[in-house]
Amino acid sequence: MEYSNLNLSDDVFKKLKDMVYEISGIFFSDQKKYLLETRLSKRLSVLNLSNFEDYYNYLKYSPLKNAEIKELLNSVTTNETSFFRDMPQLEIFVDVLKQIVQSSADKSFKNIRIWSAACSTGEEPYTIGILIKENFPSSSIKFEIIGTDISEKVLESAKKGIYNGYTLRNASQAILDKYFEKTDDDEYKIKDEIKNMTVFGNVNLIDAKEVKKYGSFDIVLCRNVIIYFDAESKKKTIENIYESLKQGGYLFLGHSESLHSISSLFKLVGLGKTPLYKKE
Numbered sequence: 695m696e697y698s699n700l701n702l703s704d705d706v707f708k709k710l711k712d713m714v715y716e717i718s719g720i721f722f723s724d725q726k727k728y729l730l731e732t733r734l735s736k737r738l739s740v741l742n743l744s745n746f747e748d749y750y751n752y753l754k755y756s757p758l759k760n761a762e763i764k765e766l767l768n769s770v771t772t773n774e775t776s777f778f779r780d781m782p783q784l785e786i787f788v789d790v791l792k793q794i795v796q797s798s799a800d801k802s803f804k805n806i807r808i809w810s811a812a813c814s815t816g817e818e819p820y821t822i823g824i825l826i827k828e829n830f831p832s833s834s835i836k837f838e839i840i841g842t843d844i845s846e847k848v849l850e851s852a853k854k855g856i857y858n859g860y861t862l863r864n865a866s867q868a869i870l871d872k873y874f875e876k877t878d879d880d881e882y883k884i885k886d887e888i889k890n891m892t893v894f895g896n897v898n899l900i901d902a903k904e905v906k907k908y909g910s911f912d913i914v915l916c917r918n919v920i921i922y923f924d925a926e927s928k929k930k931t932i933e934n935i936y937e938s939l940k941q942g943g944y945l946f947l948g949h950s951e952s953l954h955s956i957s958s959l960f961k962l963v964g965l966g967k968t969p970l971y972k973k974e
């Protein structure tokens with residue numbers, strides 16, 4: 695069957711984009727119709743379906759619909775990420791972490807929990823692990839890093855922890871030598887000392903119940919995900935994150951994201967190189 699000429703009609707586009715939105719909060723504007731069309735045409739090909747209407751009906755009524763919804767989410771998400779993606783922000787992250795470490799110095803139970811919400815293929819949580827090892831080499835504190843995402847495909851890849859040179863382009867040779875092993879295929883496998891600090895799980899950020907699964911956190915990084923949401927899903931996500939932060943906890947967003955006109959729950963405490971939000 696020839697799939698390159700498949701057309702997504704306006705009517706079916708609306709049904710599919712509404713479904714994606716209901717499930718994930720991801721909003722495809724009319725201008726992004728081509729994107730949905732391109733991303734989903736591969737699924738039609740895999741399922742041997744001849745048009746998008748049949749695909750929509752498959753998602754709605756097939757006995758295998760739950761498995762296909764996972765594939766749908768793998769297909770519609772944008773998973774771009776890399777190690778040490780935003781160094782100026784990571785420097786602020788380390789400063790914030792130092793403050794939290796200091797303030798927990800007089801507590802007997804020392805446990806700091808960091809959540810990479812929407813972690814994609816794992817570069818962000820592993821970057822955090824490396825920064826912790828570099829900055830707190832002999833700390834008695836237990837650092838826990840939780841990486842979550844809505845796409846199961848990226849989580850599988852995150853759990854493997856094997857990366858190509860491109861996604862590690864911002865890592866120095868010293869970091870590569872210290873925290874990665876070279877594989878036979880010339881790729882880089884993250885070492886167990888970092889992997890063992892990190893737990894991965896499937897969490898949909900717009901679902902309040904799912905967000906509660908992993909308990910409460912000192913720091914949440916929710917970077918480059920709410921840009922794909924409309925105002926309503928952004929608000930829901932931020933409320934869910936607020937609930938999962940400890941009192942005094944911090945939220946980092948991507949550098950092009952802000953809570954302006956979305957939520958007044960947080961106090962904006964840093965604006966310089968990066969917006970930084972605090973739950974007071």
Ligand SMILES: C[S@@+](CC[C@H](N)C(=O)[O-])C[C@H]1O[C@@H](n2cnc3c(N)ncnc32)[C@H](O)[C@@H]1O
Pocket residue numbers: 718719720771772773774775776779811812813814815818842843844845848897898899900916917918919922948
């Ligand atoms: C561009 S990546 C960001 C990765 C990383 N945070 C970074 O900044 O490098 C966006 C990720 O958000 C995830 N995502 C999209 N909608 C989501 C939702 N409703 N719940 C959880 N994750 C979601 C996607 O699967 C994707 O992996």
